[in-house]
């Protein structure tokens with residue numbers, strides 16, 4: 001079965017450099033592989049999701065972009081679910097030549113799915129294999145990005161409300177279920193990270209056995225090998241305050257604390 005190739009141009013926000021995208025396109029050309037360029041998968045998934053239904057026209061596809069888990073959940077947001085499609089995903093940081101030589105792909109013409117919106121496509125997607133619907137992200141976000149749907153699931157309702165380059169809510173998620181595909185670090189960018197902490201099911205089982213809840217949670221946090229979790233709550237507060245245009249007293253106070261603290265803000269807005 002010959003596969004259809006899709007390549008993400010990462011036009012807005014540029015998680016993947018233009019040089020890298022061009023290198024991949026040249027390699028596909030050299031190998032006479034036809035492809036569809038999606039100018040910005042993140043942006044198209046929100047602004048023109050129907051354009052991505054093209055994935056359903058092919059039994060097997062290859063998608064070149066960033067982190068596999070990120071792309072899977074971006075596509076899911078546009079209604080292209082992993083269970084109903086067969087899409088192999090590759091990070092464009094990989095060397096192209098050796099990978100492409102193994103592919104059996106369709107030759108021929110090139111297509112483009114354009115992205116011409118001014119909006120920088122920065123927003124979270126939720127990995128529902130990890131999310132426990134605790135609602136912490138929704139409570140934390142000041143900009144109404146999240147809401148709870150009729151079934152009690154927390155969903156990303158208003159992605160455009162999200163503040164550019166601010167990953168703060170992802171840091172507060174106890175399950176590391178929130179992905180910002182254009183962020184520079186894993187696992188927030190959809191990289192796997194090291195999920196060596198106890199699963200929530202394990203924790204619930206321990207709590208049901210009447211063990212000390214606070215100790216269980218403290219041990220769980222301690223057992224995490226993910227550097228991301230260090231000082232994350234504090235960093236999240238700082239980033240949220242930096243990105244806020246809300247001038248209420250609480251946020252102003254947070255900003256003052258940040259100045260005094262002189263800490264780095266990942267979104268570089270202060």
Ligand code: SF4
Nearest residue numbers: 008010041042065066
């Ligand atoms: S972050 Fe990933 S999915 Fe989003 S536009 Fe860039 S390469 Fe594509």
Ligand code: SF4
Nearest residue numbers: 131132134135137173
């Ligand atoms: S904080 Fe994480 S686990 Fe809780 S609802 Fe949000 S995404 Fe799901």
